[in-house]
Amino acid sequence: MxxxxxxxxxxxxxxxxxxxxxxxxxxxxxxxxxxxxxxxxxxxxxxxxxxxSVDGLMQALLLRWLGRLLDELTAALERSRTPRSGIRAVVETYLRFIQEHPDASRLLHSSYADRLGMAHARQLRDAQEARLSPLTEWMRQHVDSGAIAPLPTPLIEALVLGPVIGLARGWLSGAHETDLEHAARVLPERIWRSLKP
CATH class of the missing domain: 1.10.10.60 (Homeodomain-like)
Structure with missing residues (x-):
């Protein structure tokens, strides 16, 4: 350089x-x-x-932190031996990430990020395709093997990440004082039940 x-x-x-x-x-x-x-x-x-522009800078900031989160989630899945342990790893990793990076997580879960995401959804997804592919492939493999219910990928993503994102938003906003360690013990099993074939 x-x-x-x-x-x-x-x-x-x-x-x-x-x-x-x-x-x-x-x-x-x-x-x-x-x-x-x-x-x-x-x-x-x-x-x-x-x-x-300022929006271009903020979009780059969102991509930086979204990329870091996706990298950590992918690494957690790669260390998992079963789909059940993979779900646990995703939940634990996500909740640990928001605790370790609260400022970046507040931005990632903000209405500002939502607006940018809606306006530039395809561009953001394309920019993160390399990071999203391993997560999608992990789900597809387990659906194909019969370990996860044969549901469309967006529905599986919603069942896995929806509760975690909802919990994260509440915790980050201070709307509730959830014990994230307790949530990391309880939530994965509840999510896993929704995915079993």
Whole structure:
């Protein structure tokens, strides 16, 4: 990597880190060009050069953290020997992720992320295709073997991730004080029951 490319990559990282800090401190309304460039120590021109717009920066931030979450979920599934233990691994990994990265998780589970996701659903899915493929393949293999009920993939995803995402949103917003360790012990078995053939 040339020195210019290295400086560009460092600027991108600084702006992404700054965007998460600004979002954590001030919420969606705090995301402005001036707050992002001031916090990231970069010029407005750098922001526009690398991301095109504030929305482009926030979309890149969402992709960064969604990618990290998907990588952790995939690694957890790859270590699992059975579909049942895979479901447990997904639930435990997801809940651990939100505890370890609460600011990023609040962004991932925010209405802002929902709006961007709805507006750019295909683009976001295409950008994460390499990370989504192992999860989809894992489900397909277990459906084909008869270990998981023969349901459409979107329905399986909803049965597995729907309860976990709902719990995560409530915990992250402070709407309830769920004991996540207790949830990680109870929830996987309940989800597994919904998937058994």
């Amino acid at each position: 040339s020195p210019k490319q290295l400086r560009g990559a460092e600027t991108v990282d600084r702006l992404l880190d700054a965007a998460l800090r600004v979002y954590a401190d001030a919420g969606e309304q705090g995301i402005t060009v001036s707050s992002l460039t001031r916090t990231g120590g970069a010029s407005p021109g750098s922001l526009y050069h690398h991301f095109g």
